[in-house]
Amino acid sequence: MKTTILTLAMLAAIGSGAARAEPMNDLQIAHTAYTAGQLDIRYAHLALAVSENTAVRDFAQTMIRDHTAVNDSAVALIQKLDVTPEDNALSQALVEGAAQKRAEMMALTGKAFDCAYATNELGYHQVVNKTVAEDFIPNVTVEPLKELLTDALVTFKVHEGHAEHMVAGLSCDA
Amino acid sequence: MRRVKQLHRRSFCGGLGVVLTAPALAASDPRRHLINISRFRYSVSDLTVRIGDIVVWHNLDSAPHTATEKAGAWDTGQIDRDQRGEIEFTALGHYQYYCAFHPNMTARLIVAE
Numbered sequence: 001m002k003t004t005i006l007t008l009a010m011l012a013a014i015g016s017g018a019a020r021a022e023p024m025n026d027l028q029i030a031h032t033a034y035t036a037g038q039l040d041i042r043y044a045h046l047a048l049a050v051s052e053n054t055a056v057r058d059f060a061q062t063m064i065r066d067h068t069a070v071n072d073s074a075v076a077l078i079q080k081l082d083v084t085p086e087d088n089a090l091s092q093a094l095v096e097g098a099a100q101k102r103a104e105m106m107a108l109t110g111k112a113f114d115c116a117y118a119t120n121e122l123g124y125h126q127v128v129n130k131t132v133a134e135d136f137i138p139n140v141t142v143e144p145l146k147e148l149l150t151d152a153l154v155t156f157k158v159h160e161g162h163a164e165h166m167v168a169g170l171s172c173d174a
Numbered sequence: 175m176r177r178v179k180q181l182h183r184r185s186f187c188g189g190l191g192v193v194l195t196a197p198a199l200a201a202s203d204p205r206r207h208l209i210n211i212s213r214f215r216y217s218v219s220d221l222t223v224r225i226g227d228i229v230v231w232h233n234l235d236s237a238p239h240t241a242t243e244k245a246g247a248w249d250t251g252q253i254d255r256d257q258r259g260e261i262e263f264t265a266l267g268h269y270q271y272y273c274a275f276h277p278n279m280t281a282r283l284i285v286a287e
Contacts, residue, residue, distance in 0.1 A: 061275075062275050062276070065237070065238055065275060066236075066237040066238070066275070069236050069237050069238055069254070069255065070236045070237070073236050073255070151235070151236055152236060154213050154214060154235070155214075155235065155236055155237045158214050158237075158276060158278070161278070162276070162278075
């Protein structure tokens, strides 16, 4: 849990620009948004491999389905615009943080895993949604990318609510 | 297109013959009802249709959705972005339905005579 909190705090700081001299450009934003989706898909595949809890498995399947759809739309837009997304510090921090978190979760089973996955999904969506809403959408300059992020944020906010419900249903504090 | 049948009504009408049923059918031609799915909401949350009508769900979201009857009577199956799912209702019924992927999305459908 400590690793998760530290990672998410770091991502929030990077995402908000606190650790950056320059704001992210459109290609960096596109790269990070796509990366965030791909990482959540990886978390979901891990959950399907480990968890036997119906609510957790349903949530994981929804994450795979929805993030795949959003990222497919992103790829279509990137191809249409004929540009190449640009790797950056925030994408790298996301990848590194997710690798650490997956390593932690792979050591868990049963309710301990379910709670770790559910809590991480809630925190992950909270941080990503805040970053998309407060940094990405206001700063992006290409209108179709702004529209895609705005549309995606609707989906991600639904996921955040769903994750909140999943955490409550698992009674992880009990 | 999927179809929800009403077997009791069909067997009852079958004994009345063509002369009686034809005018009734002509007086209520089947209609198509469009429900858009956008921002994780059905555009019509409470719809009443007539027997024989077709309901079309059109998904405008990036995320796939379904229209799935809660008790399992009917299901559009997965509807991807910019795709449509449709069901012909040939049975009377009061239905609550939801998105099987996002259960907070709910709506009501009534099939009347």
